[in-house]
Amino acid sequence: MKKIINSVIVLLLIFTAKAQNTLPEVVSGKLERIENFESKHVTSRNIDIWVPENYSESKKYAVLYMHDGQMLFDPKSSWNKQAWNIDNVASKLLESNKIKDFIVVGIWNGGATRHSDYFPKKPFHYLSQSQKDTLNTQLKHSHVPIKTSFEPESDNYLKFIVEELKPYIDKNYSVSSDQANTYIMGSSMGGLISMYAICEYPNIFGGAACLSTHWPGSFTLKNNSMPEAFIKYLDNHLPNPKNHKIYFDCGDKTLDELYPDIQQKVDQVMIKKGYNKNNWSTQFFPGENHSENAWSKRLHIPLEFLLKK
Helix, strand or coil, rough: CCCHHHHHHHHHHHHHHHHHHCCCCCCCCCCEEEECCCCCCCEEEEEEECCCCCCCCCCCEEHHHHHHHHHHCCCHHCCCCCCHHHHHHHHHHHHCCCCCCEEEECCCCCCHHHHHHHCCCCHHHCCCHHHHHHHHHHHHCCCCCCCCCCCCCCCHHHHHHHHHHHHHHHHHEECCCHHHHHHEEEECHHHHHHHHHHHHHHHCCEEEEEEEECCCCCCCCCCCCCCHHHHHHHHHHHCCCCHHHEEEEEECHHHHHHHHHHHHHHHHHHHHHHCCCCCEEEEEECCCCCHHHHHHCCCCHHHHHHHHH
């Protein structure tokens, strides 16, 4: 299994290198790219910005920041020939007038730095040293590239989004920059960092969608204290439900089979902290696996939940 996973990672890195300068095709709207957006907090990376049909400077748009930006738009341009198809899903919802106008800011992951960029730092430091050592060993035996010991870089990644990328988007696009119109979304590790973003920056993000949230942090539940640390962190840091929306979901096949029991514990924290059907949704999709195809099929649900008029 480890050899298979490592082979997939190699293919991903090769394909990402080839795709760096190839703009994905979109079925609707327009896609613009900032190549190798420079940052003092994280490695440089591409940013793909999608604007809907009839985008106009005379209107103000909400903004949805999405992780793993190279997997969002065009299956032909992704390493595994799958994509979220966000342009297609969003366009249909906009045409039906179900959601408010918005643009998508697709943030490419950093390849080898993805796991550390997306891994919430503060919950990690809830662990004892022996628990950290166990997690480090688990990650070393997975596809995550670690030279010595694992250290999350998520605080820097969020600084990049909040202090560098968002000001650029606010300045160069016709958007509403307030919290009520700023959202963040991702899947798997991208789900974790979306959760972390709304907790760490509640005045910046008004909503977060966390699909197939990777609560284990590593790739096994055996001797794994990380889920409990995430639950404790949420208990301490969930933002005010009066002006925030949070969406979770998961399937139960492939990697998603690790999530349902943990998600139920997370749901209990949401209830404890005063969240209800108006500002929180957890969806379960039996039979669905851990893939862009699966997330694309249900993408309309979190979009409607977060961006409902």
